[in-house]
Amino acid sequence: MRVEEFQTTAAHPGTVVPKDAASGTAVLESIAQRVRWTAAAIVDAANRGRPNTSGIKVGGHQASSASMVEIMTSLWFSELTAADRVSVKPHASPVLHAINYLLGDLDENKLSTLRQKGGMQSYPSRSKDPDTVDFSTGSVGIGATATIWAAMSHRFVSDRYAESRKSGRFIGLLGDAELDEGAIWEAVADPTVAQLGELLWIVDLNRQSLDRVVPDSQIMRLQGMFEAAGWQVLTRKWGTHVQELFTRPGGADLHRRLETMPNEEYQRLLRSPDPEIFQRLCASGSTPAMETLLSSLTAAEQAAAVRDLGGHDIGLLLDTYNQVDPTRPTVIFAYTTKGRGLATEGHPNNHSALLTKDQMEKLAEASGMDLGDPWRKFQAGTVEERACANTSLRLKRPERALAPSLQIPDSLPWGYGDRISTQAALGRFLSDLKRAAPEVAHRVVTCSPDVASSTNLGGWINKTGVWSVGERQDWFADDQERVLRWIENSRGQHIELGIAETNLAGLVSELGTTWSRWGRPLIPLATIYDPFVARALEPWSFGMYAGGQSILIGTPSGVTLAPEGGAHQSLTTPSIGLEQPECTAWEPAFAQDLEWCMLEAMSRTGIPGGRSAYFRLTTRPLDQAQAAIPTDPLLLERRRRHAVAGGYRLSDHDPVEDRVTLVGVGAIMPEVIASAARLKALGIMAGVVCLTSPDLVFESLQRRNSLTQGTPAIGFDIIDGLFPRHAPAPLVTVQDGHPHTLSFLAGARGDRTVSLGVKDFGQSSDLHDAYRIHGIDEASIVNAALNLVR
Template identity: 70%
Template sequence: MRYDNPAAPAAAPAPSGPRRPLGPTAGDAQPYDIATLREISRRVLWLATSIVDAANRGRPNDTGVKVGGHQASSASMVDIMVSLWFHELTALDRVSVKPHASPVLHAVNHLLGDLDAKYLPTLRAKGGLQSYPSRLKDHDTVDFSTGSVGIGATAPVWAAIAHRYLRSRFDATPPAGRFISLIGDAELDEGAIWEAVADPAVSGLGELLWVVDFNRQSLDRVVPDVQIHRLRGMFEAAGWQVVVLKWGRAAAELFALPGGEELRRRLEEMPNEEYQRLLRADARELPDRIAGDSAGPALRDLLAGLPAERLAAAIRDLGGHDLELLLDTYRAVDEDRPTVVFAYTVKGRGLPTEGHPNNHSALLTEAQMEALARACGTDLADPWRLFEPGSAAAELCARRGASLRREPVTHAEPASVPNALGRRHRVPVSTQATFGRLLADLTREAPEVAARVVTCSPDVASSTNLGGWINKTGVWSATDRRDWFADDPERLLKWSEAADGRHIELGIAEVNLVSLLGELGATWSRWGQRLIPIGTIYDPFVSRALEPWSYGIYSGGQSILVGTPSGVTLAPEGGAHQSITTPSIGLEQPGCVAWEPAFAQDLEWCLLEAMRKVGVPGGTSSYFRLTTRPLDQSLARLPEDGPLLERRRRQAVAGGYRITDHAPGAEQVTLVGVGAIMPEVVRAAELLAEQGITAGVVCLTSPDLVFRSMQARGRLTGGDGGGTIDVLFPAASAAPLVTVLDGHPHTLAFLAGARGDRIRCLGVTEFGQSSDLRDAYAIHGIDTAAILDAALSVTGR
């Protein structure tokens, strides 16, 4: 169903498919009183504007740094949000609010009794309301953090998929309603939007509703030309229902008059810039500006006969400000596919800055605030007051607040993750291959944990060694799909898609992958069902996925991202597929532990440790950097004795261990390696020994945790108090350091501060080229010869 201006949606085609209860049966139990809703809209406009005003004009600021806020961007969203929160929504619905409308969300929550007035003057202050909606940091109900433009808008898409996955796997999962995104039209410039819209898994999500605040302005300008036709076509091509609310009922009444159709065409065909100029013009100028040079007699007669005030009001009467039209539209959309509503609005609606091309960060003066208070029926001296008790508005606020209140989430008892799986890692094997085997082992050794694991991949499942896991657990699909290759005896990967699968495959879009990981990793806090989401991605593309993954962590999503294969170790693939900066990225990412184990047993221990901390209160995400290079597992020199093996495990999950068995004080140089480069490090130590130089060998499983250990020294709380760094690099046993990894060398440069040692840092600083492994290591100076030379140099030989 598509309609352009349903001034009377009853005339629109009836939606097909089953209907979800909407309107009075699902939101407010009472029929709406439009006059009361409009009164609430005026108060929300006032509160949202005052929240920004208090943060700027009302708060001392001697730093010279502006506080900021977005009064105009908030104003255009007021009617859309009032129609939802004060009538349409249920407690089961989840809503993502565009970043610059956070004051509207807080104003709404205040009227609903969900936010104390003491917080309203605290926007962007320490301990106060965040600059953009924050699920973890704000004091009222926020369903999705936003702020990363375009990424928060897509979060409800992935939350809907996450909930569908839960419902298909766990009977005790609470129900959910609609997943709604309130989006600024400028956000549609972001690629993340279209990667999500176009994914094949999205077209069947009828619980998705996007409402676009189509105010045709961005930060710096009026969006040029007329964009709606292109945008509508893109959504429709992806299988979405598109609804365009261009005009409200008052404007529609003018269009029904003689000359009205020509008036409508003229307003709709003019560029956005020309329309915006009408909003700033004196009402007496409007007839001439609208008529231009080509108006016909009927249009000129219509314009001449209209009072200036009525014409000025009509051109501002857009669909996104018509509460009745919005409410009728919500009930008229289909259920069997996602819907996007383009709600035309005026940026700054109801403010003196209305429609101005530079109103994005403009702030009202005190005189303008006083005038707005009078227009909204309130008082600048008492900005946060609620409606009079017993009034229709107060009763509606109380009723809606009660109906939207949610019960605290009850968390299911998490399955206990074992310390080890019992596999003996003896033959040469890569960490990438080990990763796939460990997941397959998990289904046998720890089935309760495996039941909570869900893997995801952007069309690289088989090439990142998820094949064994997929063969055991299947591919998840909202509906069972026939496997046409089930009888093919030559097929190794069993791609069976059903509702009980545990792997979710997406198209080749890393942004979608990590966005889904974030929402799968938030199900424990949304619906009380723990998942352990693990996503695999080619390591060179971690940087492409970093912002949305970081957004997911910031929003409370806990997940494990596996980047593989990595580094110039992937020598034949050349520079395009050789990652350099990802070790540093992992070390620097908040809310995440970065791991790069060299040996299979280390990976087993560290992966289980990471899984233990996912999907639980106080948990954390993890990033694993793996390679396809098989390593001789005997190089790890694993202890055979049980207590010593457990000691090694604890060291591995704390960040690293010493391979050499001599006392640290006996060594003349310490070689520190990470990941696939360890054979070269060990061989260099052997060659040094032949030269009469005793070299210690430290294998780091997580430079991230070792750095944290060093930072924790002397602190009363936090970290391990420096224990790990002191075990690896005892202060009384100083020796020069040579660090080496298949990544940028500055990742390990911090180790010079552990005890003030001289240091040489080897790593990759240039783009690579196709070669074999030995040539790649030699080109970048991380081969055995380079390590040997660095060790001799740093010891003065």
């Protein structure tokens, strides 16, 4: 039911009067005032209404919320459909909760729990809030851009499943200061984005950030940047009341005065008493006609006129939504006042300011509410109550059915060559997966930031094609020398982005939410040069926080990429992977290990309680015979189970014979194996442990020490299988990464431990020089072992 079906009076909220289409927005204005009150009361209850024994301010953002009230009220109560998805700027979370409460989507007992355990989160959280939240926000810029990647993900799903084609809009509500984030512009500039007509952003242009008033030149620059990227740009600066004044004699002069006024002066005008408005307006650039116009208004009318901004004019906002071009993305710059309707309105330091009890009582009086009974809903039978009921019905979403479970095989029927790198094995694995398990491969979507061919996705792309929004002509179809067939259409399974790792992480995160958004699980797999994982980490980590499940492959990695030099040699990424929540980090050395671990990771994506995965691969070909893969089916399965649990012992003697145990990860395993043989020649028995996932081994240690819960996948904790407590021995850990990544192994049995790894920036060299420079070569491993046993 549209807004025109309701009518109320602004002076007495809740009063039912006859329908009048000419003033149909009045009901929304009444609802907006209740939303403003409820949002402010939510923050007030968290701070004044709760005992505080820690002395730490609970906080909240009453002013940032107030500027968004009319924008969000007009959207929810008039424009949104059940198919729309909205990202709400972090500091407006109380407004979202207030609206959800009025719509019956949030229990009253939750309204006083902002930033409390089990209550409403500080910023909108898709996974942790008690009410409906479409996008997690809080990492500035990431929540807004998530709407872009969600729109693209829905397009991809729709192209694969016809019944998923019904789509709403993807709406981002963001503050103007949020546009300072580079992630915004990396996303906006991607050429595919210009084709997403379902994308709508509304910028809360209150001209204030945390510490300052936004410079005057900012808006023009921002508008031009969006237009250059192919967006429709709509700007709503002044409300209809003051626009009418601009048409009167002297109005053009008033308009010019307001338009040329510095933002800082305008903010000062907002903080001035009503009787001072005339003097301040006429202090500069005044004309007799303008003064005559202003003199015809009361002081209160003058104050109302300068405060009449487009972002608070609900009727103007509704008209603006009707002007949106559905063929391209749209951004609406809606001018607002930070703290609109609050005692802190327009104050340059109001960002985290909290209303006093006296100020809350005045706001309650203006809102027709009572501070002692802050959560009262609209009276039954009023037009506001009917609007809430009808909006709740309109926005009710159907129950999402989970897709049937998919049986992912434990292994594929083909092996690998005598010498192959894990990066090359990835390409081989994906090609084989399409043959061996086509139903699994159908769910796979690969992504890369312009590095598909150099990360060995070429074979997969040749088989599946490149996904694009619409068909694109292949001008190289007749080129007989072309190895990579770059065929772009709506049926492809690879998505290529420009060189912007934050875009990659944002897209793969949203592809990893399709199972929970639309009941269509995908297996998103992204390749990225490992040194740049850190650049993509924030949006990817935030995507996991929001419930996205995906697989990120960092390759090539480490100083093993010796000739490329220090700029392309990663050393901290193993630690990053181990420390990332809701993610399992893997670094298999051998091709068969990669296959097993990749299938295990795929089985955990797109399901309730699933996890993301990070793989660290290299381009160093290894002799696969060194993996000593068992031929006996029973022993082979045992090896697989150990590999997917975190690691296995490569040495075939009893661990009690170890005088020292060498522990390696990934591409460094040939040096570890050679060091064990050399030690044996010196009369020192050395055990060899190959870890596929230090992350899982650490989890096993924590579980054994009763610090975490869970059931071991292989029936016992892998930490005990690798390092039996009855067979202690000194440890030498080796990794092409920072040595502290494996230092936790010293706590498995209390063994003396030497951890070898990379601690300094590298340089261009050959592989053997690189290993010697960083002390992870065979000689260094042997010397470390000798120091422990002699």
